[in-house]
Amino acid sequence: MRYQLIGVNHKSCPVEVRERLAIPESKLPDCCRDLSAHPGIEEAMILSTCNRVEMITHTMNGSADLRGFLHDHFHLTAAELDSHLYEFREKEAVRHVFRVASSLDSMVVGEAQILGQVKEAYATARAIGSVRGQLDQLFNRAFAVAKRVRTETAVGSSSVSIASVAVELAKKIFGSLQGKNVFIVGAGKMSELAARHLIAHGCESIFVSNRTYDRAVGLAHRFNGQAIKFDDLYDNCDKADIVITSTGSPQAIFRREHGEQFLSRRKNKPMFFIDIAVPRDVSPEMAKLDGIFAYDIDDLQQAVSSHVADRRKEAELAEAIIASEVEKFESRFEARLHTLDVVPTIVSLQDHLETIRRAEIERVRSRMGPLTPEQEMAVEALTRGIINKVMHTPITTLKTAAREAEATTVIDVVRRLFNLHDKEKGPASQAGRESSGKKKEGETRD
Amino acid sequence: MPLLWLRFALACYFVGLTYAFFALSRTSDLFSRIALHAASLGMVFHFVSLVELFLSDHMVWASVHNGESLLAFFSMTFFMIVYSIYQTTSPGVVVFPIVFFLTFVAAVDEQPVLLTSFVQHKGWLVAHIILIFTGYAALVLSFGASLLYLIQERRLKAKKPSSLISFLPALEVIDQIGYRSLLLGFPFMTLGLITGSIVAMSTYGHIDFTDPKILLSILMWIVYMVMVFTRWNSGWRGRRAAVLATFAFVAAIVAWAANYFSTIHRFAA
Numbered sequence: 001m002r003y004q005l006i007g008v009n010h011k012s013c014p015v016e017v018r019e020r021l022a023i024p025e026s027k028l029p030d031c032c033r034d035l036s037a038h039p040g041i042e043e044a045m046i047l048s049t050c051n052r053v054e055m056i057t058h059t060m061n062g063s064a065d066l067r068g069f070l071h072d073h074f075h076l077t078a079a080e081l082d083s084h085l086y087e088f089r090e091k092e093a094v095r096h097v098f099r100v101a102s103s104l105d106s107m108v109v110g111e112a113q114i115l116g117q118v119k120e121a122y123a124t125a126r127a128i129g130s131v132r133g134q135l136d137q138l139f140n141r142a143f144a145v146a147k148r149v150r151t152e153t154a155v156g157s158s159s160v161s162i163a164s165v166a167v168e169l170a171k172k173i174f175g176s177l178q179g180k181n182v183f184i185v186g187a188g189k190m191s192e193l194a195a196r197h198l199i200a201h202g203c204e205s206i207f208v209s210n211r212t213y214d215r216a217v218g219l220a221h222r223f224n225g226q227a228i229k230f231d232d233l234y235d236n237c238d239k240a241d242i243v244i245t246s247t248g249s250p251q252a253i254f255r256r257e258h259g260e261q262f263l264s265r266r267k268n269k270p271m272f273f274i275d276i277a278v279p280r281d282v283s284p285e286m287a288k289l290d291g292i293f294a295y296d297i298d299d300l301q302q303a304v305s306s307h308v309a310d311r312r313k314e315a316e317l318a319e320a321i322i323a324s325e326v327e328k329f330e331s332r333f334e335a336r337l338h339t340l341d342v343v344p345t346i347v348s349l350q351d352h353l354e355t356i357r358r359a360e361i362e363r364v365r366s367r368m369g370p371l372t373p374e375q376e377m378a379v380e381a382l383t384r385g386i387i388n389k390v391m392h393t394p395i396t397t398l399k400t401a402a403r404e405a406e407a408t409t410v411i412d413v414v415r416r417l418f419n420l421h422d423k424e425k426g427p428a429s430q431a432g433r434e435s436s437g438k439k440k441e442g443e444t445r446d
Numbered sequence: 447m448p449l450l451w452l453r454f455a456l457a458c459y460f461v462g463l464t465y466a467f468f469a470l471s472r473t474s475d476l477f478s479r480i481a482l483h484a485a486s487l488g489m490v491f492h493f494v495s496l497v498e499l500f501l502s503d504h505m506v507w508a509s510v511h512n513g514e515s516l517l518a519f520f521s522m523t524f525f526m527i528v529y530s531i532y533q534t535t536s537p538g539v540v541v542f543p544i545v546f547f548l549t550f551v552a553a554v555d556e557q558p559v560l561l562t563s564f565v566q567h568k569g570w571l572v573a574h575i576i577l578i579f580t581g582y583a584a585l586v587l588s589f590g591a592s593l594l595y596l597i598q599e600r601r602l603k604a605k606k607p608s609s610l611i612s613f614l615p616a617l618e619v620i621d622q623i624g625y626r627s628l629l630l631g632f633p634f635m636t637l638g639l640i641t642g643s644i645v646a647m648s649t650y651g652h653i654d655f656t657d658p659k660i661l662l663s664i665l666m667w668i669v670y671m672v673m674v675f676t677r678w679n680s681g682w683r684g685r686r687a688a689v690l691a692t693f694a695f696v697a698a699i700v701a702w703a704a705n706y707f708s709t710i711h712r713f714a715a
Binding site for chain 2: 169171172173174175176264266267268269270290291293295299302303
């Protein structure tokens with residue numbers, strides 16, 4: 001596992017430095033190519049989002065000079081950059097990649113966007129050929145882990161901002177927001193944000209009303225909506241399914257009688273009031289009406305904090321999943337590596353015994369003369385049976401040893417016992433040599 | 447044989463029943479999928495049972511058990527239609543227990559319980575039974591939807607968005623399910639009553655309006671009509687609609703129970 005990763009994210013690095021490292025999408029393939037051509041690097045991938053820039057590599061000897069690459073490529077000095085960098089190797093790099101893909105390292109833990117961004121970065125790197133065997137395995141596993149985290153924990157299932165909670169609630173009331181109308185009463189920043197979220201989820205017409213009519217016109221213009229005079233508010237409010245209200249009025253502007261009027265004009269179709277004004281704009285009496293759903297700032301805030309707490313709890317579960325996945329990935333990696341080592345020995349052992357068997361049959365045949373088909377079959381079965389029984393223990397021992405540290409010793413003993421060293425001439429033994437070469441390399445780095 | 451198939455169906459519906467209780471306390475996609483598949487399989491058995499019954503020579507349309515079995519099957523059909531449109535299994539919370547109960551009663555024994563009255567027009571009788579049961583099934587679903595509406599409305603009003611019952615679809619979706627089943631069921635119920643009157647007329651020559659069965663059926667139809675009207679006219683939903691739906695549902699059950707007191711619409715052993 002010669003994975004090596006270097007990068008910065010929203011936690012380690014201020015935006016002023018991060019923006020100097022950010023790589024635009026159009027330049028990503030070239031940058032990725034440069035990185036994979038950097039000395040000591042076999043495979044490379046770059047993830048660049050607004051919150052993080054990371055170089056994920058598989059190196060030749062486990063310690064490529066990634067910092068050097070960053071300094072050269074982004075024209076930054078060590079003093080400017082190095083204190084913001086984090087670097088992970090081997091198992092820790094695997095863990096980091098799993099955590100990023102599962103959105104545990106995100107600014108808003110559990111947000112779904114990051115997985116898509118990682119997939120895009122992977123596709124880009126794969127298209128230019130800088131991701132092959134090792135990173136391929138790592139990222140395929142990371143995507144599976146991210147999926148597991150998403151299905152087995154509720155880390156991404158709840159909204160954690162007031163605007164997104166409002167959208168979630170609106171969806172609980174109306175189902176789809178397609179074609180729903182929104183009325184903004186009091187042109188504030190927060191109502192504007194909530195309205196933007198609602199529009200992004202399909203809401204269509206926007207009405208804006210404000211005591212200062214000009215401000216209403218300005219905001220309505222931004223949303224392509226319609227400004228309504230404040231005096232006409234009650235005559236028009238029932239046109240909206242969702243009302244976002246945030247006026248500075250000292251008394252509630254929506255009272256029970258207004259609610260009753262709206263409902264009767266709407267044939268009792270429900271209305272959702274998002275009341276972010278303090279003091280509140282919707283009277284508690286009106287909020288009691290059937291068909292009126294009013295959430296004030298505290299209700300929304302409470303939902304947000306309960307969701308944040310839920311996410312934190314779920315994130316702990318997710319971390320446990322990731323820890324076990326990292327272990328699994330590592331042991332699979334080791335097993336693959338070691339099985340590769342013992343396979344050639346098993347093959348040459350089988351070849352060796354098969355040659356002996358054939359030679360012995362030929363010898364018997366020349367002594368006994370031609371055999372009947374039945375006799376042929378009996379001899380075949382008998383000799384194969386003996387060979388299989390003899391080979392059973394050495395092969396099992398080899399396979400078991402593959403998972404342990406003593407693998408090389410066992411391989412060596414078997415080769416000596418059966419005199420397999422002299423026979424390393426065929427293609428199988430060629431593979432064996434390559435593989436043991438790999439192992440030696442592995443030994444130096446482990 | 448039909449009874450055997452019906453018992454297989456019952457076993458499948460039992461999974462649905464378990465789901466209904468389970469769903470009240472927690473959400474599980476996996477369980478709702480299992481319940482859905484079990485219910486579909488149950489419907490296949492149920493259908494086989496009904497077809498065998500239909501093809502058998504001793505077919506007794508107007509037996510209580512066959513009636514219950516038919517009503518359960520129609521209710522499941524409605525449930526599946528709703529599922530295919532809205533992709534939600536939550537009406538199952540109400541529909542599954544009712545279907546299970548009806549199938550259970552029907553699957554207990556095979557004793558044919560006959561209409562004692564002599565019926566002349568078999569065709570009208572069959573039409574009457576199918577129409578009225580389709581109407582009943584729609585009513586069951588509409589009743590289920592109005593209960594779910596109440597639960598969801600309470601939940602939203604209580605302002606605890608992360609409370610336990612989060613499997614419910616959006617309020618407007620539940621409302622649509624209820625309203626559409628109501629609208630769909632009404633013509634069936636009306637035609638069912640008309641065909642019933644035709645059967646009664648042809649058999650007795652007149653309709654006895656003082657008979658409890660007829661009286662209660664008319665009452666149920668009036669409540670049904672009031673429901674459709676208030677909904678169409680002033681968009682009643684939520685608590686008021688739930689009260690009406692419950693009333694109509696109770697009226698339907700009472701009208702069904704009235705079979706035991708009616709002189710002309712009587713099932714007897």
